Amino acid sequence: MNFGYVFPWDIVGDPAAPERLAATGVDAIALAASYHSTRAATPFHPAHRVLEVPHSALYLPVRRDAYGPLTPKSPSWTPPDAYLQARDALKSTGLPVHAWTVLTHNTSLGRAHPALTVRNAFGDPYPHALCPSHPDVLDYCANLVSEIIDLGEPDGIILEACGPMGIAHQSVHDKTAGADWTPTQSALLSLCFCTACTPKYPDTLQAQVRAAIDTSPPSMEAALGDLTPQLSALRTTLTTTLHTRVIKAAHNHPIRLHASADPWSTGSFSPFPTSNHRTTTSTPNQQPEHRTTTSAPDQQPERRTTTSAPDQQLERRTTTSVPDQQLPGSALFAPRRQITDSDQALTGVVAPCWGTDEEASANLTDLAGSCRKLGAYTTILPPKAPDPEQLARTFTTLTQAGANELHLYHLGLASPPRLSALTSALHLLKPQPAR
Incomplete structure (x- = not known):
């Protein structure tokens, strides 16, 4: 059995x-x-x-x-x-x-x-x-x-x-791990759609992201269209705002910012690799x-x-x-x-x-x-x-x-x-x- x-x-x-x-x-x-x-x-x-x-x-x-x-x-x-x-x-x-x-x-x-x-x-x-x-x-x-x-x-x-x-x-x-999400899918699953973030996005973004997450490469690019630069820009804005507030709160104390494991945090990440798409999970x-x-x-x-x-x-x-x-x-x-x-x-x-x-x-x-x-x-x-x-x-x-x-x-x-x-x-x- x-x-x-x-x-x-x-x-x-x-x-x-x-x-x-x-x-x-x-x-x-x-x-x-x-x-x-x-x-x-x-x-x-x-x-x-x-x-x-x-x-x-x-x-x-x-x-x-x-x-x-x-x-x-x-x-x-x-x-x-x-x-x-x-x-x-x-x-x-x-x-x-x-x-x-x-x-x-x-x-x-x-x-x-x-x-x-x-x-x-x-x-x-x-x-x-x-x-x-x-x-x-x-x-x-x-x-x-x-x-x-x-x-x-x-x-x-x-x-x-x-x-x-x-x-x-x-x-x-x-x-x-068993879901076998690619780095692209993991990045898309890292986007925030809370009540404060969602109004900042284009109206169709959430539906497009959901569709892209469940789409196999190379069709994922088509599912997202030309939204990738907007996603990076929005993420950069959120991160920069947070950094500014925290640094201001610390006054003159020295600060060391650890590199984040979040691929979106640098603002320069593109969820689409330039080489062949990987099929392994990110972990x-x-x-x-x-x-x-x-x-x-x-x-x-x-x-x-x-x-x-x-x-x-x-x-x-x-x-x-x-x-x-x-x-x-x-x-x-x-x-x-x-x-x-x-x-x-x-x-x-x-x-x-x-x-x-x-x-x-x-x-x-x-x-x-x-x-x-x-x-x-x-x-x-x-x-x-x-x-x-x-x-x-x-x-x-x-x-x-x-x-x-x-x-x-x-x-x-x-x-x-x-x-x-x-x-x-x-x-x-x-x-x-x-x-």
């Missing part, structure tokens, strides 16, 4: 999303029911291209009497029942929907309850990481799972951050952070064979809330270790397979035979290329190493070429009918 991972906001407000996802060939959807703060690209959505998610949230109605001192927040950037809306839309295409549930990665609760967070040897708190050594954290995680099962009625549940998290995972994650080294519950975003997961007491305690509490008859597809993101007796209530384990094919195979080998289902959690985003044959080779390697499920991150963050490459790769994996 192949799972495609998505956020509720990828579906809500985009009527074409369910059929588009079903057409990729995935067998089921892992839909975020509880998720941490992020900034996410939405390459297909008709209403927006980037969504700011300022805090962790539950995408189901929050029944406060179901919780103790720790209560999840509701979202304001999407409907409070976004999971239910997205679930129903996806299931109308025949796709099973599993609840992707993040447990201890919750910066808003960590900041509100610092005594319940992970602390290092110097006593420094990690607000993004609730520690399951605390009974209140255990209660929160168990209550969260129970509520998601009760209200969300998922076909399965996938638990992530099921243990104390480490230093590198951090709080807000930027998830825009080529950015990688999704979901490797394990403790690994760093820029490191490949290392393997370990022990389980910490907080890990075991939290797994016992959460898996007792997952009756087999209700959720035959329950799974857990394996935090770099072999499975222990406390995991036997789980139907499956999802192994981190973010690195090279060799590293991913080693992670799968560590966990093979320890559970009924072994999933390979792999990405279709950078640094992976949008190459169907390369993706198909990776998927084949993972299944040969023992995975009987592919967990594909992330269908909502992927650019059109990446989603097309995934569709072709999954088609290549399916047995072809005999002639």
Whole structure:
């Protein structure tokens, strides 16, 4: 079985999303029911291209009497029942929907309850990481799972951050690399259309910019017409005005102005390169952070064979809330270790397979035979290329190493070429009918 991972906001407000996802060939959807703060690209959505998610949230109605001192927040950037809306839309295409549930990665609760967070040897708190050594954290995680099962009625549940998290995972994650925006598109997405800026622009500018952002080179120049010099001039005016005010406010104090990473800030930037258009994202080294519950975003997961007491305690509490008859597809993101007796209530384990094919195979080998289902959690985003044959080779390697499920991150963050490459790769994996 192949799972495609998505956020509720990828579906809500985009009527074409369910059929588009079903057409990729995935067998089921892992839909975020509880998720941490992020900034996410939405390459297909008709209403927006980037969504700011300022805090962790539950995408189901929050029944406060179901919780103790720790209560999840509701979202304001999407409907409070976004999971239910997205679930129903996806299931109308025949796709099973599993609840992707993040447990201890919750910066808003960590900041509100610092005594319940992970602390290092110097006593420094990690607000993004609730520690399951605390009974209140255990209660929160168990209550969260129970509520998601009760209200969300998922076909399965996938638990992530099921243990104390480490230093590198951090709080807000930027998830825009997979949109594959060119430098030109990134520059256009950097233009401000606030209520103060918009009156300064030509009347047709906003519509032209929106059209250009979704246009492939070289047609982008035609979509913008002759507006590029005006854009640079307007940006220069805004920047110069700010500089003048700040320098005046500093009186005679010496000022050093750092060069900005914003390509428009110099006033001389043209969003159209003179050489061939680049097709790589402007942040080529950015990688999704979901490797394990403790690994760093820029490191490949290392393997370990022990389980910490907080890990075991939290797994016992959460898996007792997952009756087999209700959720035959329950799974857990394996935090770099072999499975222990406390995991036997789980139907499956999802192994981190973010690195090279060799590293991913080693992670799968560590966990093979320890559970009924072994999933390979792999990405279709950078640094992976949008190459169907390369993706198909990776998927084949993972299944040969023992995975009987592919967990594909992330269908909502992927650019059109990446989603097309995934569709072709999954088609290549399916047995072809005999002639």
